[in-house]
Each structure stands twice: as C-alpha cells, then as structure tokens.
Amino acid sequence: MKVKTNEGLMNYKTIWFDKENNIVKMINQPLLPHKFEIISLKNYKETALSIKNMTVRGAGAIGATGAFGLAQGCFAFRGNLKDFWKHFEQVYETLKNTRPTAVDLVNGMNYVMREMEIGDSVTECQKLALEAAQRFADEDAEHCRMIGEHGEKLIKNNSRILTHCNAGWLAFVDWGSATAPMYKAKRNGKNIFVFVDETRPRLQGARLTAWELSQEGIDHAIIADNAAGYYMKKRDVDMVIVGSDRTIGKTGDVANKIGTYTKAVLAKENGIPFYVAIPMSTLDWNLNSGDEIPIEERNPEEVLFAWGLDENGNRKKIRIANKDSVARNPAFDVTPAEYITGIITPRGIFKPNELSKLRD
Amino acid sequence: MKVKTNEGLMNYKTIWFDKENNIVKMINQPLLPHKFEIISLKNYKETALSIKNMTVRGAGAIGATGAFGLAQGCFAFRGNLKDFWKHFEQVYETLKNTRPTAVDLVNGMNYVMREMEIGDSVTECQKLALEAAQRFADEDAEHCRMIGEHGEKLIKNNSRILTHCNAGWLAFVDWGSATAPMYKAKRNGKNIFVFVDETRPRLQGARLTAWELSQEGIDHAIIADNAAGYYMKKRDVDMVIVGSDRTIGKTGDVANKIGTYTKAVLAKENGIPFYVAIPMSTLDWNLNSGDEIPIEERNPEEVLFAWGLDENGNRKKIRIANKDSVARNPAFDVTPAEYITGIITPRGIFKPNELSKLRD
Numbered sequence: 204m205k206v207k208t209n210e211g212l213m214n215y216k217t218i219w220f221d222k223e224n225n226i227v228k229m230i231n232q233p234l235l236p237h238k239f240e241i242i243s244l245k246n247y248k249e250t251a252l253s254i255k256n257m258t259v260r261g262a263g264a265i266g267a268t269g270a271f272g273l274a275q276g277c278f279a280f281r282g283n284l285k286d287f288w289k290h291f292e293q294v295y296e297t298l299k300n301t302r303p304t305a306v307d308l309v310n311g312m313n314y315v316m317r318e319m320e321i322g323d324s325v326t327e328c329q330k331l332a333l334e335a336a337q338r339f340a341d342e343d344a345e346h347c348r349m350i351g352e353h354g355e356k357l358i359k360n361n362s363r364i365l366t367h368c369n370a371g372w373l374a375f376v377d378w379g380s381a382t383a384p385m386y387k388a389k390r391n392g393k394n395i396f397v398f399v400d401e402t403r404p405r406l407q408g409a410r411l412t413a414w415e416l417s418q419e420g421i422d423h424a425i426i427a428d429n430a431a432g433y434y435m436k437k438r439d440v441d442m443v444i445v446g447s448d449r450t451i452g453k454t455g456d457v458a459n460k461i462g463t464y465t466k467a468v469l470a471k472e473n474g475i476p477f478y479v480a481i482p483m484s485t486l487d488w489n490l491n492s493g494d495e496i497p498i499e500e501r502n503p504e505e506v507l508f509a510w511g512l513d514e515n516g517n518r519k520k521i522r523i524a525n526k527d528s529v530a531r532n533p534a535f536d537v538t539p540a541e542y543i544t545g546i547i548t549p550r551g552i553f554k555p556n557e558l559s560k561l562r563d
Numbered sequence: 564m565k566v567k568t569n570e571g572l573m574n575y576k577t578i579w580f581d582k583e584n585n586i587v588k589m590i591n592q593p594l595l596p597h598k599f600e601i602i603s604l605k606n607y608k609e610t611a612l613s614i615k616n617m618t619v620r621g622a623g624a625i626g627a628t629g630a631f632g633l634a635q636g637c638f639a640f641r642g643n644l645k646d647f648w649k650h651f652e653q654v655y656e657t658l659k660n661t662r663p664t665a666v667d668l669v670n671g672m673n674y675v676m677r678e679m680e681i682g683d684s685v686t687e688c689q690k691l692a693l694e695a696a697q698r699f700a701d702e703d704a705e706h707c708r709m710i711g712e713h714g715e716k717l718i719k720n721n722s723r724i725l726t727h728c729n730a731g732w733l734a735f736v737d738w739g740s741a742t743a744p745m746y747k748a749k750r751n752g753k754n755i756f757v758f759v760d761e762t763r764p765r766l767q768g769a770r771l772t773a774w775e776l777s778q779e780g781i782d783h784a785i786i787a788d789n790a791a792g793y794y795m796k797k798r799d800v801d802m803v804i805v806g807s808d809r810t811i812g813k814t815g816d817v818a819n820k821i822g823t824y825t826k827a828v829l830a831k832e833n834g835i836p837f838y839v840a841i842p843m844s845t846l847d848w849n850l851n852s853g854d855e856i857p858i859e860e861r862n863p864e865e866v867l868f869a870w871g872l873d874e875n876g877n878r879k880k881i882r883i884a885n886k887d888s889v890a891r892n893p894a895f896d897v898t899p900a901e902y903i904t905g906i907i908t909p910r911g912i913f914k915p916n917e918l919s920k921l922r923d
Contacts, residue, residue, distance in 0.1 A: 236884070236885035236886065237882075237886070398891075399888070401763070401866065401884065402789070403761070403763055403787040403788060403789055404787045404789075406883055406884070409866075409867075409883060409884035409885065409888075410883070410884065410885060413884060413885035413887075413888040414885040414887075414888075416888070417885055417887040417888055423888065423889075424888070424889050424890055424891045425866055425867065425884050425885070425888050425889070425890040425891075426866065426890065426891050426892075427763040427764045427788070427821065427822070427866055427892070428763060428787070428788045428789050428822075429762070429763055429764075429788050429820075429821045429822025429825060430821050430822070430891065430892070430893055430896075431825070432822070432824045432825035432828060432896065433821060433824060433858075433893050433896040436824060436896070436897075460789075461787065461789045461790050461793060462787070462788075462789025462790070462792070464792045464793060464796060465789060465791070465792035465825060465829060468792060468828060468829055468832050469825060469828055472828050472832070498793075506761065506769075506785055506786065506787055507769075507785065508871070509869040509871060509881065509883055510881075510883070511868070511869060511881030511882045511883040512881055512882045513879055513880070513881050514880070519873055519879055519881050520873070520874070521869065521870075521871030521872055521873050521879050521881055522597075522871045522872045523766055523769060523770070523869055523870070523871040524596070524761065524766070524769035524770065524773060524785050525596035525769065525770060525773035525774040525777055525785070526596065526597070527773075527774075527777040528759070528769075528773040528774075528776070528777055528783065528784070528785050529783075529784050529785070530784055530785040530786065531758075531784045531785075531786050531790065532786075532787070532790070533790055533793050536790075536792065536793040536796070537796075
C-alpha cells in the first residue's frame, strides 16, 4: 500500500524477500507512527528475533515472516542433503519458538516445508522453499485483496465506517482484512470517512490504523473508545468493519481485540451493520463455541503506562494511572455470532451461521 | 475522606475555609494521583483562578469554591455598606466569569447572596456570608452522605461494582456521588471490589477514582474502557454505579462523561443493574429530553496526547497517536432513561420516570 516518503508516495508491503542478498526486509512496526523505517534481517536468527520482539505483528505478516525466515535459513546452507534436513530442523524450531502460540507462524512454515519435501537435492530444496515462501506471502496479499473486492460492495458512497484496532495491511502482507474494503472503495472513487477507535490499551488504532489511512489519503478521525457509542447513537456511523484473531467456523463467534464485543453490542442496539473481515486462516473448526476460546491476559503495565514521543521527539514511557492501583488487562474478547451481520472472506460474504460452507 | 499521608491516615475534604486567616484551602487536583498537595488561596482572585485553571473540578466542589470565594471576598472588605455591595458585585462577577457555564458555581454563590441580603451592616453581611458558604459546603457533603446511605442498601456483600470516570469525593466536598454507596458499604463491613474504567481521554478513573479507592483501602482494578463489556459478559460485574452532570427530571435521561451510554447499553444487554447517583443540583426541569442537551466537544489534544510521570518523576506530555491524524473528542454522552435501573438521590432511590416526585 501507499507510504508517504521523502521520495514521494511509494508502494510498500509489510514484509518482502530480497533474493539476491538473502535478506528479509520489513517495516519496523514498533517505530510507527512516529518513524517509518525498513529493517533488513540478514539471517534466519535475526528474522526469528523480529517475530519474538514484535518488530512484526499481525497474523498474516507473522505467517509470511515464518515462511521467508525458513526459506532464508535453508538458502544459507552449504553441504549435503542429509545435513541440510538437520539444519532445516534447527531453523524451523528456532522460528517456531519465537511465539509458540502463533498459529499463522506454523502455518506459513508448514506450507513451505510441504512444498520442498519433494526436492531431491539441496539446491532444489532451496529453490522450492523460496518459491513456496513467496507464494505464501503473495497468497496472503491476494486473499486480503479479495476481501476488499467483496467487502467494497457493502460500502455506499459517502459511508461513515467505524473500525477497531488494526486489521490493516501492517498486520498482513498487503491490503489488510478490515481495511481492504475501505482501500478498494477509495480506489473505486467512493468518498468514505473512517472513525478510528484508538483501541486502548495498546492504541493500535491511534498509531497504526490512523497511520495507514493517512498514507492512503482516507479521511478519518481518531476517537476515544468511549466515543464510539456516542457516534453510533447519533447515527453518524453507517457500518462497522473489524478484523478477527480467531473465528469459530461452527458458530460464527469471533475472537478479536478487547472492545470488539462492546462495539458489536452498540451496533446491534443502534441497528448498524457489523461486519467482520477474515482471511481463511483464522477459521477454527475444532472449537464448538466462542466460549471455549481462552482469553490471554497481558501485562497490566499496558494499562498503567502510555508510550509515545515527548516534545523533543524522544520516545518516552510515562505512568498515567495511580501508582498504588493494579490493572487487569484482557487482550481479546469474544463477539457471539448473533451480533454479526456478515463475515467478509476472500471467498465472499457469509452469514455467521453459513461459515460451514467454507469447510473444505 | 481518608488520605494516606506521611503522618498516617488523615481525614480530608476537597475544599474548606480557614476562617482565622481568611484562606480557602483545597486539594490541588491536577497533581493527583502523582502528588497530594494542599493549596492555600489567600484572596478571592486566587480562588477564582483555582476554578478557571481547574485546580478544583467537579460540580459540587466548584459550587463550594464559589460560595467560599464569595465569602472570602466579602470578608476582606473594609468600608461602608454601600461600597460593600459594590465590592460584592465585583467579587461575584470575577468568580462567575471563571467558568461561565458551570451551573453549580452560580448556585453556590446565589445561595450565599440570598442569605446575606438581610444583613444591615458590613460586619453582619460578612458573618452571614461566611455562615452561608459553610452551610452550602456542609450540605453538599451531607447530600452525598445521604446518597451513600440510600445507595449502600443496593450493595450486597462481595459485590463487584463497575464505575466510570470520577464521581467521587474529589468532585464534591466529601463522599462523592457514585462512590458514596461504596464508601458506606466498606465502612459497614461489606466486602466489595470495584472495576475502575480508566475513562479516556482524560483518565479520571485511572487517576482520581483509583486514587480515592486506594486511600480508603477499597479493593479495585483499573481496566481499559474496552474491557468493561468483557467483564460484564463474563458476569464478573454485579452492578454499575456512575454519576451525572445533568439529569432530565421530566424523563430520567442522564448526561455524563463520554462512555457512560456505552456502559449502560452493555449493562442492559447483560442484565446488570445500572444506577446513577446524583445530588439534587444536577436535576434539570427545563429540558424535555436528553436529546436537547448540548454536547461539548473538547480539545482533540486530549485524545492525541497523554500526560503522566516519566521514570524520573517528571511530568510529561507525550504524543501517542499518528501525527497527521485529527481526533474528535465529545466530552459527554446522554444515556436514555430506558437503560437506567434506578437513580440514587439524597432523598432516596427512584425509577427514572419517578423523578417528578422530587420537583418541589
């Protein structure tokens, strides 16, 4: 997607692979929105570290990083086929252990592994690994683009859309999930306005989604999470589009960033359509209901402190809350299917109870 | 209420009058929760400034400050009765112009003015002014205490209560409105736990309510505003109690800090009782519905920046949002009566549609 740089408006992906130099390149996301910087990861260990320290975040982007990291590690190998597979194991485990619960990381690596298993020489395995990793990343972008194609049809001219957190292209390789319909609408000449929930505690809306929309020139305003209901009740919001971390295929319940459930309840109360945009990889066919999804509780410091830039442009962490108080910090919540108008997938838009059609 | 100081646990009011030295004293609220400091205002101009620069905030506390400031200004006068009333006018106007829209400020001053009008000497007018101001402040505290008496009966042992913003004693002279039932319950030996919405953008929950509850030793946790719905859906919240800036007597609609409407919708959706605690002065008998209440939009910087303490204990303002983005910042919202279980007043607990009984 577009990024405003000193050299003008440029097209970027979140992550890509420099084959000639065997380098993984990515946007350094913790620096956003204050600084746009590309980071070069010279070997698979550096790439693994970029996942671990959250230089890259978001399901699709992590999946592509895993795939590229595995190809990068394979590519650097010199030796015989037997030793190659030993080396492969080591690369795979190093990458996997960075974020053991990230399903997309393993998905990305397994995709590469399956494709390269037919190789009968080191060189062929390396070639297959690289092709597979690139295909995995391209498919991630293409799936998001298709979400945009389908979702865009829901957006009328002059629509005012509310979104929560960052389900944007920074969380994927390109386009994003919740944002893809907005980008498509804009490029198709529709006039849209986006209410961006700041999304406490980590402020992914105020930092990342607002940055993305700025780069694409989409009219938007950041609001405190508390203000979403006010604008919905005033009928200033025509539709809500959010992303999803996990979608229960059997029921259509959706786990997403904390606060998503609240927006869904407010939308239903005010008769506003509530859409969830998902790539196929977030679909979970094992669980029977959203109630079974475990909810991670994150570091309470995220609530008690804020991070940003001081007046000199230096990064600062400040305490914003009473020092003798504790905080509780659930990272996700579950929105039951009854609050969801439709689920936008790369294969079309489905009612929550129709997702089983996608099980193949 | 209680404050932990170097000399141990002390009792404080938000504002009081030192008659001997003609000094208004108050808690310096912008320093909270990071520093507890009493500020001495040596003349009515300093007292006026404390209202203007928000050293004191909250309806009840501002009303008492106006009353004390007026008495303080009258007390400093030396001269004849005719000049006294000229001086009075000047004091009255100076105080009134600090926050022209604060209804309680004028209420407090008019109360003092009415009481002193019968005085037929400067000394008698001064004496009457002082007595009236003290009575006004005492009544504010007493009304809040009565809210506590009535509201406490709603709180069962081991209740988990959610509150939004700061409708605590810092916003009044003592006890607070939404917090008074909690303080009474605690003092009556009930075990309670309070979920404190941090209340973006100004974080009055994380800063002031959390500080108050800490001082009183009430078990609590600060949560991101986004997490309130999660805990309600999980049935971890037994009841909600909030304050009100303006309550429409004819309908029971309530204007309060932005986000209150959202909590009310979530409470209704999850079958959780939602109470609003109000002193009589917030009742508005002129408007016919909450829709007529004008909603102030505050400085967008409140959303784009955060204020707090850095690691060296210095006060810092940091940018937390994308720099090319704008923000919208409505300060209040209106919760329609249909979402409100009961309104806790100094004269008892009423259904929203029963408030007309209080019109006398």
